[in-house]
Amino acid sequence: MPESVRVHYQEELESLETSALEGLDMVNTALSRTMEAVEHRDIELAQVVINDDDRIDGRYLEVHQSLITLLATQSPVATDLRLISSLLHVLKSIERMGDQCVNVCKLIPLTGHEAPADPEMLKLILTMGGHTRTLITQSKRAFEGRDVEMARDLVRRDDAVDNLNRECFHLALALGDDADRREWAMTMLLAARAIERIADNAVDIGEQVAFVVTGLFREFEDASHPS
């Protein structure tokens, strides 16, 4: 049997992958709190999410720097090179997901304490949040398991989130002429859009799973030229 070498390098790469993917757990926590803040119009909880985003950014910067160091010092090739390239993409997606949670949380004070919330639209948004949390968890599991099928399945789940986003739009249009209700609905549409983008980022992570496994990068769905 050939002797294994570069053990420390392998351990470091594995540890960096774990650290990067833990960022998805942090995003899941942020999204969970964001949804709770939206549901209860909880400005304090929203502020916690905004403050905690520094932790997600910190994780991004820390792991990103370590990966660059690994590239510079270890000259990774083949699967290791593809993994590092993918982790850099994944980190960027995680950072963007965190920012989208912040975007939603910044909207909550704008709706006011006694906002004329539409229960049906609120329910849709909370459902979007739940689906998106599932997408995030699934993207992490697919990456950890190098499971391309599971990664591809993210597209199906993302379609459900997209449909809910469209339903939100139609509901907002149908809410009538009351200025306060329309303002609330427009603000919530921005929130729905941000959540929909988080789900898209989870699909992007799925595409990186396919790249690590196959060496071929192809978008699962071409947004600019849908089939």
Place this chain on the structure above:
Amino acid sequence: MAQDETRPEAARATREEAAERAAIAVRPEFRSGATANFEKTVFEMKGIEVLYSGVSAVKGITMEVGHNEVTALIGPSGCGKSTLLRCLNRMNDLIPTAEVQGELLYHGEDLYGPHVDPVQVRKLIGMVFQKPNPFPKSIYDNVAFGPRILGRKDGLDATVEKALRGAALWDEVKDRLKDNAFGLSGGQQQRLCIARCIAVEPDVILMDEPCSALDPISTGKIEDLMIELKKEFSIVIVTHNMQQAARVSDRTAFLMVELDAEEHNRWGRLVEYDVTEKIFTNPSDKRTEDYVSGKVG
């Protein structure tokens, strides 16, 4: 583009072609297999086996080497890279116990055919060694050595200048051509050896770890030189430096050591041969992956 807008089908076809081109760019195996689609083949090896005193050093080597390409041979120590390289210009003939079996075609001709002159072979297929080995003569005489042996007397100055320019050494030595070659640095001496090699206008240059005794700057110069030289010559290089193979070669062959059941005998075997980009981004064989990633010794 305006035409595409008015013809949606054409636009879609163009996009699909672009996507295919992009896929080819990231997956070289879609472009061509390493053993196919050479514009021109220099060497064709069919089941090459080299034995020293009846014991195999490498066996079962079947591969082609393309013209105007840099082909790298990589693999752990003892896998037979240098042995294989030395077959290509019959340097193994100089070892009395060495024996080459199988078929080795050079531009379609049997290199080991009964009427082939090994000296002529080594003129057409030059070699640069691991350690710079200039002759104890002047810089000029080192480069002029080959042409003089071949009986060339006219235009020797021009030949020497052309060879030194080709080896990217002219500017550094043009004012001291009569100085002893031993006064040059290691990197300059190696480029002098390359100049000496190309002065006889070979077709192929074989390089056996040409940079292993050089510092990074000299190594960079030799690597730049290889990329220039391949426009005119075909190059086969043996290197232990994986990054060097990745930087300079068009195709890479990975050899590894194979043992018999009793682990008494060992020999080199070709594991994978493909476009270099593929070998270093997405090799087909797990053993290649482990070796180029440095995970096994």
